[in-house]
Amino acid sequence: MQDTPQIHPLPPGLSDTDAAVRLANEGPNELPHQGHRTALQISAGVLREPMIIFLLGAGAVYMLLGELSEALLLCVFATTSVVITVVQEYRSERVLEALSSMTSPRALVIRNGERRRIAGRDVVRGDIVIVTEGDRVPADCELLRGDEVAADESLLTGESVPVRKAAAVPRVSSPTGVRRGGDDTPYLYSGTLVVRGQGIAEVTATGT
Secondary structure, three states: OOOOOOOOOOOOOEOHHHHHHHHHHHOOOOOOOOOOOOHHHHHHHHOOOHHHHHHHHHHHHHHHOOOHHHHHHHHHHHHHHHHHHHHHHHHHHHHHHHHHHHHOOEEEEEEOOEEEEEEHHHOOOOOEEEEEOOOEOOOEEEEEEEEEEEEEOHHHHOOOOOEEEOOOOOOOOOOOOOOOOOOOEOEEOOOOEEEEEEEEEEEEEOOO
16 A cells, blocks of 8 residues: 655744734845945045045146146046046946845745735744745744755855755754755855755844
8 A cells, every 4th residue: 555645734934913023123134235326426436546546636737827727637637537437437336236236136935824925124033935946045944844845055155066955854053063065964054045945044143
């Protein structure tokens, strides 16, 4: 007689209320970043560069000596340099902001017993996350159940070979003294890529 396969029900996950409280207390799941700089703020920073100050100072000296053409020439050089630098830095900041928003992974979590796709920054500690092949891990997690899960951790370790993951049985409540890296560990790290399998993990840390 063939045994009936055991079906494990999905854990209920956090409630919306608990998740909102933790998000308010612990902050969003993102690393701190510099605020948006305006073109005026970028210009102020460029004007403090030693070479720009030198060119403007030399232009002022030529003007005091009555050499108007040389003074205007130096001022044109300085102005051109400032404009080019400001435009390049402004474009670079916009590109970095766009890349940052693109690389922020979305996460499939279980809230109130239902699967829900949310922004990576809204993931909180204690969330139950479903990870599958091709997913970017949204936060540090501990694998509760998994089926042939392997992760590419080269972003952290430089090791190009995927690392095999095993569910925590029994679940480790305190990571002190526990081996964190290598094969057959239950730990999934933020930003790493699941390259094989699927599993259910619980978020243990977010943000910084």
